[in-house]
Amino acid sequence: MIQYEKFTLDNGLRVLVHTDTSTPMAVVNVIYDVGAKDENPEKTGFAHLFEHLMFGGSINIPTYDEPLQVAGGENNAFTTNDLTNYYCQLPAENIETAFWLESDRMLSLAFDAKSLDVQRKVVCEEFKEHYINKPYGDVWHKMRELAYSKHPYRWMTIGKELKHVEDATLQDVKDFFYKHYTPANAILVVAGNITTEAVKALAEKWFGPIPSGTKYIRNLPVEPPQTAPRTAEVKANVPIDALYKCWHICSRLDDRYYVTDLITEILSGGGSSRLFQALVKEKQLFSNIECSHSGSTDAGLLSIEGKLVKGVQMKDAEAALMEEIYTLQQKGITEKELQKVKNKTESSLAFEDMSVMSRATNLAMYELLGDAELINTELNKYQAVTTEELLNESKAIFNENNCSTLYYYSNN
Amino acid sequence: MLNRTTPPYIKDAIEFDLQLKPYEKMVLDNGVEVYAIDAGAQDVLQMEMIFYAGNSFEKNNAVAAATSYMLKNGTSTKTAFELNEHFEYYGAYCNRTCKHETASLTLHTLTKHLSAVLPVVTEMIADSIFPEQELAIYKQNSKQKLSVNLQKCDFVANRLIDAYVFGEDHPYGKYIAAADYDALTTAQLKEHFNQYYLNGHCVIFVAGKLPFNLFDLLNTQFGKLSLKPGALLVTKTIVPAPAKKYRVTNDAEGVQGAIRIARDFPNRHHPDFMKMMVLNTVFGGFFGSRLMSNIREDKGYTYGIHSYVQNHLQDSALLISTEAGKDVAEATVEEVYKEMAILREELIDEEELLLVRNYLIGSILGDLDGPFHIIGRWKNIVLNNLDEQYFYDSVKMIKTIPAEALRELANKYLQPEAFYELVVI
Numbered sequence: 091m092i093q094y095e096k097f098t099l100d101n102g103l104r105v106l107v108h109t110d111t112s113t114p115m116a117v118v119n120v121i122y123d124v125g126a127k128d129e130n131p132e133k134t135g136f137a138h139l140f141e142h143l144m145f146g147g148s149i150n151i152p153t154y155d156e157p158l159q160v161a162g163g164e165n166n167a168f169t170t171n172d173l174t175n176y177y178c179q180l181p182a183e184n185i186e187t188a189f190w191l192e193s194d195r196m197l198s199l200a201f202d203a204k205s206l207d208v209q210r211k212v213v214c215e216e217f218k219e220h221y222i223n224k225p226y227g228d229v230w231h232k233m234r235e236l237a238y239s240k241h242p243y244r245w246m247t248i249g250k251e252l253k254h255v256e257d258a259t260l261q262d263v264k265d266f267f268y269k270h271y272t273p274a275n276a277i278l279v280v281a282g283n284i285t286t287e288a289v290k291a292l293a294e295k296w297f298g299p300i301p302s303g304t305k306y307i308r309n310l311p312v313e314p315p316q317t318a319p320r321t322a323e324v325k326a327n328v329p330i331d332a333l334y335k336c337w338h339i340c341s342r343l344d345d346r347y348y349v350t351d352l353i354t355e356i357l358s359g360g361g362s363s364r365l366f367q368a369l370v371k372e373k374q375l376f377s378n379i380e381c382s383h384s385g386s387t388d389a390g391l392l393s394i395e396g397k398l399v400k401g402v403q404m405k406d407a408e409a410a411l412m413e414e415i416y417t418l419q420q421k422g423i424t425e426k427e428l429q430k431v432k433n434k435t436e437s438s439l440a441f442e443d444m445s446v447m448s449r450a451t452n453l454a455m456y457e458l459l460g461d462a463e464l465i466n467t468e469l470n471k472y473q474a475v476t477t478e479e480l481l482n483e484s485k486a487i488f489n490e491n492n493c494s495t496l497y498y499y500s501n502n
Numbered sequence: 503m504l505n506r507t508t509p510p511y512i513k514d515a516i517e518f519d520l521q522l523k524p525y526e527k528m529v530l531d532n533g534v535e536v537y538a539i540d541a542g543a544q545d546v547l548q549m550e551m552i553f554y555a556g557n558s559f560e561k562n563n564a565v566a567a568a569t570s571y572m573l574k575n576g577t578s579t580k581t582a583f584e585l586n587e588h589f590e591y592y593g594a595y596c597n598r599t600c601k602h603e604t605a606s607l608t609l610h611t612l613t614k615h616l617s618a619v620l621p622v623v624t625e626m627i628a629d630s631i632f633p634e635q636e637l638a639i640y641k642q643n644s645k646q647k648l649s650v651n652l653q654k655c656d657f658v659a660n661r662l663i664d665a666y667v668f669g670e671d672h673p674y675g676k677y678i679a680a681a682d683y684d685a686l687t688t689a690q691l692k693e694h695f696n697q698y699y700l701n702g703h704c705v706i707f708v709a710g711k712l713p714f715n716l717f718d719l720l721n722t723q724f725g726k727l728s729l730k731p732g733a734l735l736v737t738k739t740i741v742p743a744p745a746k747k748y749r750v751t752n753d754a755e756g757v758q759g760a761i762r763i764a765r766d767f768p769n770r771h772h773p774d775f776m777k778m779m780v781l782n783t784v785f786g787g788f789f790g791s792r793l794m795s796n797i798r799e800d801k802g803y804t805y806g807i808h809s810y811v812q813n814h815l816q817d818s819a820l821l822i823s824t825e826a827g828k829d830v831a832e833a834t835v836e837e838v839y840k841e842m843a844i845l846r847e848e849l850i851d852e853e854e855l856l857l858v859r860n861y862l863i864g865s866i867l868g869d870l871d872g873p874f875h876i877i878g879r880w881k882n883i884v885l886n887n888l889d890e891q892y893f894y895d896s897v898k899m900i901k902t903i904p905a906e907a908l909r910e911l912a913n914k915y916l917q918p919e920a921f922y923e924l925v926v927i
Contacts, residue, residue, distance in 0.1 A: 113871045150506040159790050160857045162515030162864020179868050186510035211802025219825050223758045225653045329649040361586030377643040430591045437593030437612050440544045
């Protein structure tokens, strides 16, 4: 049970406090309700580029990192298709430094041309390192474009292409900031060795005076249901053929989310999971196979990806994979198998809760989804899943008309 | 009106009094030592069994890594599937890693399930049978994974730079080729297992919310095995490469170069090791380092550049590592040497040095948070044959080392001609 208190400032900033006196540290986590899905399709990758610029100096403070490091702190940030999250950890006695820094960059950035110029290059190198200069690095770009026709999950957080990042202008940066980086569009979580009273006083002092701005109302295109199978082929300079399949699933807040999550565990959650045992160990058609889901706020994807053992034909590998899926759809799972994946979930949630940082980030993410209390109720939702629900959901998801397949062939 | 230009008062992190929570030590009937930290609010536990069974001891390439991996692939009573299923049913994770001197088996479990999963750990370390079929699968899949990795410039660069510094026959410098996997036999694995696990040297580290009967549980499971206490080390001669500079084209269409610049460096018992911790932080050890500020934050040549001292038990190396745009890779190499020269020639000013001291103390303070981190510190101390004074001495070093000593250290170690230099595209 994770205890926390919540209040809202007059400007709309939501604040959550989680006290843990066993640590000398404090964590300040600020989440902004903006991600790659809010980007202009012609200017993708911008939410993430913007995250880099948040470290390039704010209106009253030339650099973010240095004063934090002087206070003994460390920080980082990440952007997804749904959100942008900034977090820092520092000795609790120096927590006001984090309020000072975070509130100033919520107030306004310095909008420094040099910072934009450098970070465009840095992000382009990040793009190359992770998605271009790596075998199979372009897979999820292609897969998203195949699976989504309308929804902005069509592109990756890093952006569709280098050019979009290279072309970003200072005016784009300003527009984006004023549209999305407002108190009403943010959630502040403070965790660690600090009281709610102290956080209230500091939040009023540093964040209270920031004008509330206009609340951004999201109005994204809805992805229409897929009505026919989609396939694509790639030939590339990779050593081994690979198979990628994905299916549309429910949104994060749907009750079926928990069933879906357990389905991925049943299929590939470890050495005793179905796909690994059948396809890697018994039939030896794949050298590795993994099943995961995007866990995205809006309706996402469940995907299965595997590399084929050299010499195995793509159609044989795919047929064997689908046989496992059909078995799941026809016979369902045993109570023991269900208990196994529930136990695994209980355990992974407990390990996740060990660090104050992870508790703070999770509180912010759940509050952004609509209810911080999910941090305490999720386990029960997993525990309530039945074998019947799992059977029904596997029938619904693994429908061939709901499926996109990418055949990735080696040129060699 | 709120003054946003003046920073709030801070307590310098160097004023913080850092304490390393002491361990409890137990000795099993066979002499094997157990170090334990009881802390944390969650009902979780981590146990790491360390065997002196790393690649320093293998007779043929890849044997140590294969033996370590195959521990979870069959005992006389359980198949690989059944072993996995047992851990997974209890929500536990049992991982194996193989390093140069040590190979460990790490268990993560809810404390309430410890007694249910421990007997299977015992089976793995006392009764693994290394089935032919499982080894065949391992060989095939490892070769496939290797073939993918060999397309990556960073993977290739990491292998080569270690080979230059230590030599291809040294445990720290050798690497595995596809032919090494092909040559593996179950007999080799069984021999390695027999000598270095069944009858090997072992030490155990446990942390988390510990059960009251931890000692009895561990002693019942492991105390009767023919394991031995203490470390086992072999010293191999370093044969560094004759040439210092290398340019390798791994992928003609590559858009980045993996840059590695490295030299030999002594281990933790040398007085310079602690000092280098501070100098390295200034140089390339954190986000605000000279290398990051210049090469990423000023020039945008890379997504990240780091320097570090390799975490080896015997000989070590100082390494600078980055992936930079193909057309700026050579310029990046130049800038690394320029930063070395500045550290050799100029004193680090007090403001920057205080920042680094505060950053390092703050990060140790944060790193002492939670039982797994605390036991990690102790593991490092025990495996390196140090004592807790090492921890307090290094804290003192961070707080007090003067800029002059750091410049002297830079003159001793940051000499370009001592470094191997590699760019892999």
